[in-house]
Amino acid sequence: MAQLVLITGASSGIGQALAMHYAAQGWHLALVARRESAIQAWLGASGICADTYQIYSADVTDIAGMQRLALDCMARQGLPEVVIANAGISIGVDTARPEDLAVMARVLATNVMGVAATLGPFVSAMRLRGSGTLVGIGSVAGIRGLPGHGAYCASKAAVISYCESLRGELRDSGVRVVTLCPGYIATSLTQNNGYDMPFLMQPDVFAAKAFQAIAAGNSYRVIPWQMGVVAKLLRLLPNSLFDKLFAGRPRKPRITDI
Known part of the structure; x- marks a missing residue:
């Protein structure tokens, strides 16, 4: 019997790449996104058999809705072996601007509470079964705070x-x-970045490496590994050197700049 993986944020980027890779490995899919039409569009061209997936339209910030989704998934497809809380947004903020605090609240609600709302409903059932894997998608950006990127860095930390x-x-x-913890992945979240992105990785390459890390049960993995080395070095830098290194670096675009 095929194993089941649930993936949020499955309509594009990393989520879509993970879904494609799991499907290629013979897994069944529970695909979650706000934009059901977007999932339908790429699934139609993917060649993935319609009998192997279910689509669930939901917003991960809706805690009650995510509880209902989990119950619906378990009723339709059974308890997943793997649940991947991937849905996330990345928007630059300027704390001096009052309107950006609302943007920050939105980022935190999606990236932090959305992870808990995705994983939480499956904890008791997995514990009762005695098996399962819960996956949270962090980021290298969660290791040190970057100028103009406070909302995203805080959320991933x-x-x-x-x-x-x-x-x-x-x-x-x-x-x-x-x-x-992905480094820079070539998705819509990074396409407007106005700065160098070392070791930029394609989503399908990331998905293959993520699949291996999840299967191995790695408790923590930075992908690509080179960004893990960079992140550790940055973490070791004294604040004065870190601040000097990033002085004048272009900021993450605010929502009004995109």
């Missing part, structure tokens, strides 16, 4: 810490928690 806490809570339960 929170995801990393949240998954670490969850991993401790589920210790010895048979349920694994995996934190994946």
Whole structure:
């Protein structure tokens, strides 16, 4: 019997690439996104058999809605072996602008609460079964704060810490928690960045490496590994050197700049 993976943010980018890779490995798919039409469009051209997937239209910031989605998924397709909380947004903010605080709240709601709202409904059932893997998509940006990128960096730092806490809570339960931290991936989240993006990776390459890390049950993995080295070095820098290194660096575009 085919295994089942649930993926949020499956309409594009990393989510779509993960769905394609899992399908190629013979998995069944539970695909979640706000834009059901976008998923339908690429699925129609993908060659993935319609009998192997279900589409769920939901917003990860709707906590009650995500609870209903989980129950619906388990009723239709069974309890997933893997749940990947991938949905996320990346928008630059300027804290001096009051309107940007609302943008920051939106980023945090999607990137942080959305992860908890995705993984939470499956915890009890996986614990009862004694197996399963919960995956949170963090980011290298969660390791140090970058100018103009406060909302995204803060949200991904929170995801990393949240998954670490969850991993401790589920210790010895048979349920694994995996934190994946992508570097720069060529998706819509990075296409408007006005600065160099070292080790830029295509989504399908990321998906293949993420699949391996999830299958291996790695508790934490930076992809690509080179960005992991860069991130560790940046973390070790004294604040004065870190601040000097990033002085004058172009900022992440604000929503009004895109």
